[in-house]
Amino acid sequence: MSTLTVKPKPRAAGKRAARKPGGDPVATAKQRRRNAGLGLLAWVVGILFALPLLWMALTSFHSESDAATNPPSLAAPLTLDGYRTFFGAGGGPTPWYALANSLTASLVSTALVLVLALPAAYALSIRRVRKWTDVLFFFLSTKMLPVVAGILPIYLFAKNTGFLDNIWLLVILYTSMNLPIAVWMCQSFLAEVPVALIEAARIDGARLPQILLRVIAPVAAPGIAATALICFIFSWNELLFARVLTGVVAQTAPVFLTGFITSQGLFLAQVCAASLVISLPVLAAGFAAQDKLVQGLSLGAVK
Template sequence: MSTATAPARGTSHPHVPTSRREQKARRMDRSSPLWAVLAWVVGFLFVAPVLWMVLTSLHSEEDAATNPPSVAASLTLDGYRAFFDSSPAAPLLNSAGASLISTAIVLCLAIPAAYALSIRPVRKWTDVMFFFLSTKFLPIVAGLLPLYLFSLNTGLVDNIWMLIVLYTAMNLPIAVWMMQSFLAEVPGEMLEAASIDGAGLIRTLRSIVAPVAVPGIAATALICFIFSWNELLLARTLTATVAGTAPVFLTGFVTSQGLFLAQLCAAATVVSLPVLVAGFAAQDKLVQGLSLGAVK
């Protein structure tokens, strides 16, 4: 007659998890493929419109206008030829100049302001942050008439510098909010060491704060550049033939003669390239800045 031997004290059954941590780890291992598939599906949903735009830009106007669209239609570069034949250099340069200059000005103003609100906080700094945020409460369309009348009376209609000033004012509150959260992560010990060494404000910002906050600065600069590059309402209202930007130029493909869909998609693809290039060039810094802040 055989007898069952009880397991020794302190040992566990090999098929039973020994702790809640093991159970959680096993559940995560089983669910990780599902999360991977879900991530690919969501990523494809975001990329699909862009891929469709690129594919449509390579079709003829007849094939692009079919309903339902013809995916297997023959490819052609006629849309890109028509785009480059319409002299897009001036609008692209206007967009690049307004976006780059306004972004540089925004960073020059936002970094010292964020420094004062995070590292060297002033009295009632939360009220200051709320004031910056409150400037975004009013829709831009509500200020179009005053802005147009001001531009008209000062001779700044169809002037690229008017757009630079407006883009700077538009992006500065966002930049201050972003940079404040990034600069709040700068270690205080580094600032104390710089102060002991006799570093002034400018040197501290240039030698201590800026290198540590590079991811945050890159993320802020890229977002401000995208907002300025894609802005249409102000540019459409305050510019004409001289200072027209790339988004205004795109609207020229929607005429009373009809919608030139292939040409519009080709133009939109070319206009999107600077933003895509900037995003790929700064993707490492952008991910660090948006996910972790300056230092964790």
């Protein structure tokens, strides 16, 4: 007996080949052009944002006469005179004490903010208290009062209690200033922590401090890092409280920077050099924690 063999039809094979993903060369070319256009736009936006910082860095290496020219000269000779003046090479004040004050106030206040914000966020996200939305609104309402509106009573309080020109007063103010933001951020981050992990820790006999440190903190580490970085940046860049409430002993880096604007005029090269040096700690912290910052700010954005 002869065996019949059935050959597959070419049309069916053609249909199966047409169903494969990415088979349309026109659509693929359009997608590639779209991705290339978005990438080019991202580069242009990034360069526009970085251009002022790059211009400040270039101006800091010019002399005062070259920095004051209009239009500025890109081919001007480079010098380190602005940095020498900033670091007190000519017999002027040195910035080390102001930088140490800023570092102390920023780090201590950020640590206190995290210690206070994590239990509050835990109570507002996982073990929710009654009317927790009203509590969140109360935290947000504390940011509605302009800082300049409360500077006078704070100054009178500091004067009567002997806290003027005291770095610990800035620590307290920076903590209270950043605490509402930290509670809001940590509440949204802790809401994404799986409840099953917390219940398992409770069954094993873990108490609240152990749950916060050993269960919640590792899971929400990107969000906590993002919160800490934002609080550190806000504390480092704060000027109004430091300008009004400090003098010499508790002077911070932004206050020291304003000393380059004198009645004799604006020394542009020196100001650019000082601004670049004072910005380096924030830039270094942001660069070191950029992966955690991106993960933390995008935590919970996509289910």
